[in-house]
Amino acid sequence: MKRFLFLSAMMLMIGVTVAQPPQRRAEQQAQQQAQQRNASSAMSMRAQISFPTAVEMPEEVVWRRDIYREISLEDDANGGLYYPVEPQGRQLNLFTYIFKLALNGYIPVYEYPTDGSDVFSDATKVNMKTILDNYHIFYEEKDGRIKVDNSDIPSAMVKKYYLKESAYYDQANSSLHVKVQALCPIMMDEFGGEATQYPLFWVKYSELEPYLNRQTVMASSMNNAATVSMDDFFTLNMYRGKIYKTNNAQGKTLLQLCDGDETKVAAEQKRIEAELAGFKKTIFGDPAKRDSLDSVAAQKDTKAGKKVKAAKNKPTTTKGVKVAKQKSPKAEKTSSNSGARVSVRRQRH
Numbered sequence: 001m002k003r004f005l006f007l008s009a010m011m012l013m014i015g016v017t018v019a020q021p022p023q024r025r026a027e028q029q030a031q032q033q034a035q036q037r038n039a040s041s042a043m044s045m046r047a048q049i050s051f052p053t054a055v056e057m058p059e060e061v062v063w064r065r066d067i068y069r070e071i072s073l074e075d076d077a078n079g080g081l082y083y084p085v086e087p088q089g090r091q092l093n094l095f096t097y098i099f100k101l102a103l104n105g106y107i108p109v110y111e112y113p114t115d116g117s118d119v120f121s122d123a124t125k126v127n128m129k130t131i132l133d134n135y136h137i138f139y140e141e142k143d144g145r146i147k148v149d150n151s152d153i154p155s156a157m158v159k160k161y162y163l164k165e166s167a168y169y170d171q172a173n174s175s176l177h178v179k180v181q182a183l184c185p186i187m188m189d190e191f192g193g194e195a196t197q198y199p200l201f202w203v204k205y206s207e208l209e210p211y212l213n214r215q216t217v218m219a220s221s222m223n224n225a226a227t228v229s230m231d232d233f234f235t236l237n238m239y240r241g242k243i244y245k246t247n248n249a250q251g252k253t254l255l256q257l258c259d260g261d262e263t264k265v266a267a268e269q270k271r272i273e274a275e276l277a278g279f280k281k282t283i284f285g286d287p288a289k290r291d292s293l294d295s296v297a298a299q300k301d302t303k304a305g306k307k308v309k310a311a312k313n314k315p316t317t318t319k320g321v322k323v324a325k326q327k328s329p330k331a332e333k334t335s336s337n338s339g340a341r342v343s344v345r346r347q348r349h
Contacts, residue, residue: 056206057166057168057177057179058168058170058172061168061169061170061171062169062171063168063169063279064166064167064168064169065166065167065168065246065247065276066164066165066166066181066246066247067164067165067166067167067243067245067246067247067272067276068116068162068163068164068165068243068244068245068246069162069163069164069165069239069241069242069243069244070160070161070162070163070241070242070244071160071161071162071163071239071240071241072159072160072241073158073159073160073161074159075240075241076221077238077239077240078239078240078241079218079221080217080218080219080233081093081094081161081217081230081233081239082094082159083218085155085156086150086151086155086156087150091215091216092215093155094161094185094215094217094230095153095155095158095185096150096153096155097211097212097215097230098183098185098203098208099148099153099155100153101208101211102128102201102203103128103146103148106211107203107204107207107208107211108125108204108207109125109126109128109131109201109202109203110124110125110126110201110202110203110204111124111125111126111201111202112184112199112200112201112202115251116162116199116245116253117251118164118181118182118184118202120182120202120204126201128146129146131200131201132146132148135154135187135198135200137152137153137154138152139152154187157187157188157189158185158186158187158188158200159186159188160185160186160188160197161183161184161185161186161241162183162184162186162199162244163180163182163183163184163239163241164180164181164182164183165178165179165180165181165237166178166179166181167276167279169279169283174283175283176279176280176283178237180205180234180235181204181205181206182202182203182204182205183202183203183205183208184199184200184201184202184203185199185200185201185203186198186199186200187200205234209231212229212230212231212234213229213230213231214229215229215230216228216229216230217229217230217233219233219238242269243269243272243273246272254268254269
C-alpha cells in the first residue's frame with residue numbers, strides 16, 4: 001500500500017513537471033501578444049493622427065528670422081485657447097491637452113532655463129513628475145502610473161504662452177512662410193496683487209502638431225459655429241502676440257537691449273513688425289518701382305500707337321500727284337460740282 005502511494009505521488013510529480021513548461025510557454029506567449037497588441041494600438045493611434053498638415057521648414061534657407069512672442073489668452077484673438085478652463089466632455093483647452101499628452105508619455109517636454117533659451121535634446125528633457133513636484137501640483141501614484149484629476153490641473157492659471165516662430169524664405173517655390181517652432185505655457189500667480197510669471201516647460205511644435213488636429217478652437221467671438229482645429233489656428237498664424245525677443249548674437253530680450261525703457265521696446269516691436277511686412281511685400285521686388293516701370297512702358301506704347309496712327313492718316317504723294325483720302329459718295333458729289341480734280345486711288349489686288 002505504501003509502495004502504491006509512493007508510486008502515485010511520483011507519477012503526479014512527473015505529470016506536474018511535464019505540464020509546467022508548456023504552461024510557462026503559454027503564459028509567455030500571452031504576455032508577448034499583449035505587449036504586441038499594446039504596441040500596435042499605440043502605433044495605430046499615432047498613425048491615425050500623424051499626417052502632414054503644415055509645410056516643414058527646409059534645413060537650408062537663404063533668409064530666416066527667429067522671433068519670440070508673448071501670447072496673452074486674455075486677448076480676444078487668443079481666447080479660444082483658454083476655454084473651457086476645465087474639460088467638458090472631449091473638449092479641452094490647450095494647456096490641459098498638452099498636460100495630459102505629456103503626462104501619458106505621448107510627447108516630451110523640455111526645460112525652460114533661466115536665460116529663456118530653447119534647446120531640444122535628450123539632455124534637456126524633463127520628467128513630468130519633476131514638474132508636478134516643482135510647482136506643487138497634486139497627483140496620485142499607483143503601480144508606477146501618475147494620475148492627476150482634472151480639477152488639479154492648473155489650466156486656469158495658465159494665461160500666457162511664449163511662442164517661437166520662424167519667418168523664412170523658401171527659395172524652392174519663391175514664397176515666405178511663418179512656422180511655429182515651440183510653445184511654453186506660463187503659469188500666472190496673482191496672489192498679492194502683482195502677477196508672477198512661471199514658465200513651465202518648452203514643447204516642440206513638430207511633436208505636438210499631430211495631436212492638435214483632434215481638438216478645435218473657436219475662431220470668432222461673433223460666430224460660435226466658426227471653429228478651426230488647433231493646428232490650423234497656429235499654422236494659419238491666427239494668434240496675436242507682442243514680440244519680446246529675436247535671435248541675436250547677444251541673446252538678449254528687447255527689454256534688455258532697450259535698457260528697460262518700455263517706450264523704446266514698443267518702438268522696436270513696431271520696427272520689427274514693419275520689417276517683416278516690408279520683406280513680405282517686396283519679396284518679388286519693389287511694387288512701386290515695378291508700377292512706375294509699367295506706367296513708363298504703357299506711355300511708350302501709347303506714344304508709339306499715336307505715331308503709327310498719324311503715319312497711316314498722313315497723305316502721301318506719288319510722282320508729284322497728290323493722293324487724296326477716300327471720300328464718301330456725298331463728298332464726291334459735292335466736289336464734282338465745285339470743279340474737276342485729279343484723284344488717284346490705291347488699287348486693291
